[in-house]
Amino acid sequence: MKIFTPILALIFVVGLANAAFADDLVTEMPDCPKFDFDMYSGYLDVNANKSLHYVLVESLGDPANDPILMWFNGGPGCSSMLGFMQENGPCIIDDGENFVKENPFPWNEKANVLYLEAPAGVGYSFARNKEDMESNDLQSSHENLQALKQFYKKFPEYQENDLFISGESYAGIYVPNLAYRIHQHNTMSKINKRTPINLKGILVGNGATKWEYDTTPSYLEMAYNHQLMDTELHNTFVENGCEWYFRDVLPRKANEACEKAKKTFDENTKRINWYDIYRKVYDDGGINKERVGKTIIDGEERYYPRGYKMTDYTPWLEDIYGESAPILGDYVSDYLNRPDVRDAFHIKKEIHTYKACAGGDLTYHLQKEGSHWIYHILKSNGIRILKFSGDTDGAVPTYGSQLWIRDLGWDVVKDWHAWLVDDQVAGYQKEYDGLTFATVHGVGHMAPQWKRKEVTQLINDFIHGE
Structure with a gap:
């Protein structure tokens, strides 16, 4: 009997793990072609009062061995389902379109992509008490770590896979802070004999990092150099x-x-798209200023804001745009509030409606430290770093990113050079001792959406060391 006890115990543990995520399996995604991979959607409890929504899209390549690639959108307070539905998920909705289509260049080509909506109160994530709808950079990093630990409890088979953390915009704060929390966790794991997290690298696109340079300070210089x-x-x-x-x-x-x-x-510049100074401004011309959608949830009519204005995502622009603020993601909100979509993604009843950005539902306190200080710690612990930047972005301009990277004081390993896709210049790269910086040519803030093929290749090359 003693010989078989460990085997029985292992079977029991595997059975518990399977039961933990079996209810999260997404059997179909409405309006999306049937996919050849497994996808899961559910909740990760970070404490007794907060639950964060996740989506796991397993790799089209080798899911058992391909990395876990974690994704965050920014804000602070905007949903990572925006990335899932518009940028790098398996099925997408483009700006100004009202239908779902297959993404020809999804990030799960060679990675298991984990989308996390954070902090609580964003998207489908929720807090059970109103007083818990408050956060800051350090608190959100702690809760994101707790969510990641819960993810590994649900999916223990991924514990040994390489982990890369990615995101854009304000995720330039989220991503390094979570990496730092993991570093602390792994340091303590050596003492308390717990399982470390196999973090290998971070990837940040047009990410806020150092407030002396990012956003408006660099936008004014960028605007001057682009004749605005x-x-x-x-x-x-x-x-x-x-x-x-x-x-x-x-x-x-x-x-x-x-x-x-x-x-x-x-x-x-009030009719310039701050996210991409050469891109169309999407708005309704003042026809429907309320921009309210209606759905039926649990038998009751519910109303929600359709899409998000730039003033939701970047509130400091309100004085610039006023009522003419560009509006993105209209149909994304419509789609994610449909009852059949909510059912497919196992959305809890506590979520009355989906909002692309939390707005007044979340109080987020910014911290002046940013995330610049973390990069030295990551480098010293062998964490690989990719910073990519759409070069027509006004929100977090390439110019500012180059300034804070300069401040790191790291040696240049390979100087400024072009990188190609289909024999065309996709952007430029500069390799430092500890960081690769890559521009994405002719595109702005949402580079993974607006240059899908190029950015997906960049991501795949980085996480696989190709």
């Missing part, structure tokens, strides 16, 4: 030492000349 202002206006900003920061996370100095110049600039 003349030399006289630019000189006014420079000569007066004008400063603006993301939601005033840092103290700033301004004067009357600065404010007047900024007002002029904002007026001249």
